[in-house]
Amino acid sequence: MSESVPQSGASFYESVGGHETFVKLIDVFYDGIAHDPELRPMYPEPELDGAKHRLMTFLEQYWGGPTTYGQERGHPRLRMRHVPYAVTPRARDLWLRHMRTALDAVALPPMYDQAFWDYLERAAHAMVNAPDPQGGTSLPIRPA
Template identity: 40%
Template sequence: MAPEQATPYAQLGGDETIRRLVHRFYELMDTLPEAWDVRQMHPEDLSGSEQKLFMYLTGWLGGPPLYEQAHGHPRLRARHLPFTIASRERDQWLMCMRLAFDECLPESPLRSRLWAAIEGLADHMRNRADPA
């Protein structure tokens, strides 16, 4: 297998799969009442957010570093500091991503490993203590 085929990006199906995953994620965030808090952190038009997440995930999964080429280093935690992200917001984000994963990615050991990494990434984004 060529090195580029060994990346999670290639194994998942490349651009088409990542676009479908990200699009479904934002559809869910936009429509599920349970995601209201995390939805409020985003602009009314989600297309820019969708494009940025697509670009980020493409590079994160081993595809072309689209986000870095367009915006520089992701600095995810720093970019999210203006938003209150506690366990509730993290959990809402993860709920939408879990549903998108379930719909868009076939069950596999790779998917399980990616999910564990996504959970860690989401947990790292928390920047506020949970309310008492």
């Protein structure tokens, strides 16, 4: 990620380093998912390449990059696309923990990091569609 000052009128996507930044974010995130015994079963494909592509193109489009996601998949319909999976508060917290690790790895300037994190937290909370089976409590996003 370049520490240069964004050009006037630059999109968030351009300001944080464009495609390379999103590739690193997604690679780090899915490395965590690949090794997570609770979340990995929510990704039924044997390889995570399809999931990586979908999340990366979605995030790139959301933050002002290429419109590949919309061209390939149409409207995001995030809640509808997550209905087949039991997204519990625990799953949300685990997902956010992996995303926090990925966001830390790309080391965005604080203003961009906070905006990105705020969006991720809101989106993750909106995807919850099932209670925790044991009634659990929220996990810390950054492990102690």
